[in-house]
Structures are given as structure tokens and as C-alpha cells.
Amino acid sequence: MTTHLPDGVSVDATPVGPTDENHIAKAAPETPADRRDTIELLGLVAQLEDVAFARLAADAALAPSTEQRLALTQFAAAAVVRRDRVLARITDLGGDPVAALRQYDHVLDDFDARTQPSSWWERLLKAYVGYGVADDFCRIAAEGLDETSRAMVLEILDDASHADLAVAELDAAGSSDGVLTARLALWGRRLVGESLGVVQRLLVQRPGLVRVLTRSRDADVPAVDAADLNTNQPTKLFSELTAQHTRRMSRLGLTA
Amino acid sequence: MTTHLPDGVSVDATPVGPTDENHIAKAAPETPADRRDTIELLGLVAQLEDVAFARLAADAALAPSTEQRLALTQFAAAAVVRRDRVLARITDLGGDPVAALRQYDHVLDDFDARTQPSSWWERLLKAYVGYGVADDFCRIAAEGLDETSRAMVLEILDDASHADLAVAELDAAGSSDGVLTARLALWGRRLVGESLGVVQRLLVQRPGLVRVLTRSRDADVPAVDAADLNTNQPTKLFSELTAQHTRRMSRLGLTA
Numbered sequence: 409m410t411t412h413l414p415d416g417v418s419v420d421a422t423p424v425g426p427t428d429e430n431h432i433a434k435a436a437p438e439t440p441a442d443r444r445d446t447i448e449l450l451g452l453v454a455q456l457e458d459v460a461f462a463r464l465a466a467d468a469a470l471a472p473s474t475e476q477r478l479a480l481t482q483f484a485a486a487a488v489v490r491r492d493r494v495l496a497r498i499t500d501l502g503g504d505p506v507a508a509l510r511q512y513d514h515v516l517d518d519f520d521a522r523t524q525p526s527s528w529w530e531r532l533l534k535a536y537v538g539y540g541v542a543d544d545f546c547r548i549a550a551e552g553l554d555e556t557s558r559a560m561v562l563e564i565l566d567d568a569s570h571a572d573l574a575v576a577e578l579d580a581a582g583s584s585d586g587v588l589t590a591r592l593a594l595w596g597r598r599l600v601g602e603s604l605g606v607v608q609r610l611l612v613q614r615p616g617l618v619r620v621l622t623r624s625r626d627a628d629v630p631a632v633d634a635a636d637l638n639t640n641q642p643t644k645l646f647s648e649l650t651a652q653h654t655r656r657m658s659r660l661g662l663t664a
Numbered sequence: 665m666t667t668h669l670p671d672g673v674s675v676d677a678t679p680v681g682p683t684d685e686n687h688i689a690k691a692a693p694e695t696p697a698d699r700r701d702t703i704e705l706l707g708l709v710a711q712l713e714d715v716a717f718a719r720l721a722a723d724a725a726l727a728p729s730t731e732q733r734l735a736l737t738q739f740a741a742a743a744v745v746r747r748d749r750v751l752a753r754i755t756d757l758g759g760d761p762v763a764a765l766r767q768y769d770h771v772l773d774d775f776d777a778r779t780q781p782s783s784w785w786e787r788l789l790k791a792y793v794g795y796g797v798a799d800d801f802c803r804i805a806a807e808g809l810d811e812t813s814r815a816m817v818l819e820i821l822d823d824a825s826h827a828d829l830a831v832a833e834l835d836a837a838g839s840s841d842g843v844l845t846a847r848l849a850l851w852g853r854r855l856v857g858e859s860l861g862v863v864q865r866l867l868v869q870r871p872g873l874v875r876v877l878t879r880s881r882d883a884d885v886p887a888v889d890a891a892d893l894n895t896n897q898p899t900k901l902f903s904e905l906t907a908q909h910t911r912r913m914s915r916l917g918l919t920a
Contacts, residue, residue: 458733461740465718465721465740466721468717468718474762474765481714481717484717484721484740485740485741488740489741492734492738506734510730
């Protein structure tokens, strides 16, 4: 399985030269329309960090140990810093950061209502799977941004150290408990289904995001191609997100 | 009314020389017993920042506007950073930061149960008054610490920018609404009464805190003197906390 997700992205705010004949990376969006679409994606990234803050804070309040509470509150604080970096970029691009953020204010409300965790482990897995799909979507979409925005989004998404806590704890718990493992595998399938549903609704409601996805830097394998646009079921994007989810579940020894 | 609370404290981590004939500031606690008492106070300061994080995060989730949510989450993130600075100092002093924090895990549970805000304004005032009394208590107690710990605690408490938000909003709302003003004045009286109750319980339960208070650097007006110790009603401390509360309410145009 090949993937066009970058591993170990190096961050450089200066524009890079042409990477191949089909693509020239730009330090800023080229047209006002590109700029609007870029801001639309950045608004989503900022909102997801904002939601991550609220979730991590809620998780911290329920954490079984003081050590976990300390770790989760640190992750929550880091999400605020990441969100504010994205908002600053929106300002740099001449956008209104509050408006860009606000348009996604209820983007995960339905998802949250449908996926109420019933235990600490389900809560951890929800964070891991839910953030995972959202982060992967933003990573793929970031490939269609100007170089500065792209590098910033990828750097932010790489700093998702909260996943490590989830992995360590779920791994330790799951390996000794077959019933828990089976239950969490089922929970993971429900979570990824609902997560992909969120992505699908976003593509229907946000043509700007679709345009960013079609501008992917990786010209051979665009995340969304013209044929996909009519169905709102971009095959490449969804198979990519599903593959990453499978990989993620395997890290926990869980069947996706 | 005189006060021994410092205004515009300048922070300097290096030990200062004798400030008067009665007092020599030390860069570290002198005896193992002093060290334990210092860690006991630092644990409380860390816990109060931890609680501040949880409250600010909860306030953010209920904030009426996106701008307020952004500000409150930033304050919450700052509380995590402040807490971690205090925990690092506990480690420097050879203490166990998690244990120091954990001993105060439920210190405000009763207070919270008794003071459930019924509106956004009551919530803001609760943060302002509740943090205010807690911060003043820690400021007064910090005078009994070694110079490095004292400077750090005072610096941390001076960074309480969330109070400004509360003041700006409450002031704007209250000035145009006499009924709200009267209601909030009543709420403020209830809050300060419950806050002073928390301080009183702490003094009964934590002899280490009382010892720190009696070591106040300001020898002429110790926050707690020997006679107070029998009654657990240190007059000087409580009159100081009350005076600061009155000043705080006046800033809002509310009667204390």
C-alpha cells in the first residue's frame, strides 16, 4: 500500500522551488479564490484544535490518575497554542480568524452525540481514532495549500503527542483482556464509520475544501479527482483515510 | 488601610540580601521541615492553577461568543504552564510534585457544590472573586517562603490576566442594569464567605501552611501570630483577605 502522507516533514517557511514539472509550490495562495479556499481549510484545522482542547480538558477531568490528568491538561494547552498558530496564519492571509473558526462551530456535534463513550478506554480510543481521521484528512488536504500554510499545518499535525498516551494505555490494557479488546475493536469500527461520515458531510457542504483537495501537490494521485466530484464519494481520499485507520488500529493490536 | 501585599513585584530569581535587621531572605528553605512546609504551600498553588484550568475550560465551553471562548481557552492554557512551573520548583526542592498536588485534589469540591452559578455573569464573578481570594491567600503565604519560591509564586499570581476579562465584562454589563448589579453584589458576598471558609478549613487541616504564614517576611505584621493559632481565626490574615475582596468588588462598582 503506497501512501502520499508525508513522513517526518521538515518545516521551512521559505518557498521551495519546483519539485517536479507539474508543480510549483507557492509561499502564498495565488488568487483571491485560492486564498478563500485556503482560509476555509485553515478554519477547519483551527476548529479541530479547538475541539481537541475541549475534549482533552473533559478527558482530564475524568482521568483515573493525577499523572494522566497532568498529561491531558498539557495536551489541551498545546492544542490552544496550535489553534492560535493557525488563526495567526489566517490573519496573515488577510482573513478573519474568528469568522473562519466560527463557520465550523458545530462540525462535530452530531459525531459526539452518536459516539458517547461508556468507559475510560472507549474515551481514549475515541480521541485516538477521531483525532486520527480528522488529522489525516487535514494532512491530505494540506497538500493543496501554498507552501507556508502547508508546512505549518503538517508541523502542527505532527505534534499530536496525545496519541502516544492513548496508544500506551490502550495497548497496556488491551493486551491482557480479550473481552476489552473485542469490545474496543467494535467501538473503533463505529468511530471510523462516523468519522468518515463527518468527512463526507464536509465535502458536500464545503466546496472550498473539495477545491483544495483537487489541488493536491501530488499530481499522480490527487486526493479528489473530477469524476469524484459528482458523487461526493472521492474513492482515493476515503481509501487513504481507511488505510490510515487500519494502520492505527493495528498499533493497538486491534482489528479495524 | 495598610496592606503588605506587594504591588508591581519585580521578579528576580537570585537571592536578595537582608532587607532589614529581622529578615534574611534565603534562596532555598533552610531546614528539612521548612522544605516540607514550602512544598505543602507550593502543592496548594499548583492545585489552584489546576483547578483554574478546569474552570476556565468549563467557562470556555459555555462562553457566549467565539472571542470569549478564544480568550478563556488561552487563559486555561496559561494556567497549565503556571502549574507546571510550580511543579518544577517542587521537583527542584526534592519533593514529589504529583504527591504535593494530589493532597489538595478535592480542596474546592465543597466550595463548588455550594456556589453553582446560575448565569454567565455569576460564573464570571465566581471566577473573579474565587480566584481573587485564593490568589491573595497564596500571595500572603508566599512571604514566608525562600526567595526563589516566593518570587516564582508572586510572578505566577501577577499573571492572572483572566481577571481583566471578568472586570471588563462585568463592568460593561453591570453599569447599565441595576437589578443585575444588586444580584451580583449579593452573589459576591456569598462567594467571599465561602472562600474564607475554604481558607479557614485549610488552616485547620494543614499545620504546614500555618507555619509558612507565621514565617512572613514582614515581621511587623505577620499574617498569623501565635495568639491566632489557638483560635484558627487569624485576624490579620482574614482582615487582609476581606480588604482585598472589598477593593476587588469596588473595581466592578459592586458593594462588598
